[in-house]
Amino acid sequence: MVIRRCQSCGHPSVTPLPVCPICLGDTFDAVHQDGNGTCLSWTRIRRPATDFKCAEPFIVAVARLQNGTLVTGRLAQAEAADTALEIGAPVVVTNQANEPPVIRRVRPL
Numbered sequence: 001m002v003i004r005r006c007q008s009c010g011h012p013s014v015t016p017l018p019v020c021p022i023c024l025g026d027t028f029d030a031v032h033q034d035g036n037g038t039c040l041s042w043t044r045i046r047r048p049a050t051d052f053k054c055a056e057p058f059i060v061a062v063a064r065l066q067n068g069t070l071v072t073g074r075l076a077q078a079e080a081a082d083t084a085l086e087i088g089a090p091v092v093v094t095n096q097a098n099e100p101p102v103i104r105r106v107r108p109l
Contacts, residue, residue: 001035001095001104003069004028012069014104035093037065039106042075042085061106063091073104 004013008025012033019026042061059075071093075085085091090109 001033001093002030003033005031012067014069014071033069034066036109037063037071037091037093039085039087039089039091039108040064040070041087059085061085061091063093063106065093071104071106073106075106075108 004016005011005028006013006020006023006025007027007029009020009023011020011022012031013020013028020028040062042059044057044059046057048058061073061075063071063073065071073093085108091106092109094105094107
């Protein structure tokens with residue numbers, strides 16, 4: 001997966017903010033990051049906002065990557081239907097093809 005790293009302070013970020021939240025720098029590098037991490041939390045969304053009605057229900061998970069970066073992503077529909085995702089379980093986070101980098105997929109290992 002690809003994340004952004006501030007050129008001024010080196011802070012990694014997965015959000016498309018216009019400036020770095022640490023040093024307020026405004027230039028970033030794209031960095032390829034291993035998506036392996038650990039599930040910190042998850043929730044099943046049963047009544048989503050109107051724009052997401054076609055995807056209900058779905059699971060949103062928070063993972064801590066091996067470098068410490070926190071990432072939020074959705075489980076794929078097939079995995080969300082029968083998953084028993086546990087806190088502390090190993091996961092892999094990826095960018096979804098043909099989607100903006102801010103949309104991530106979380107998959108249990």
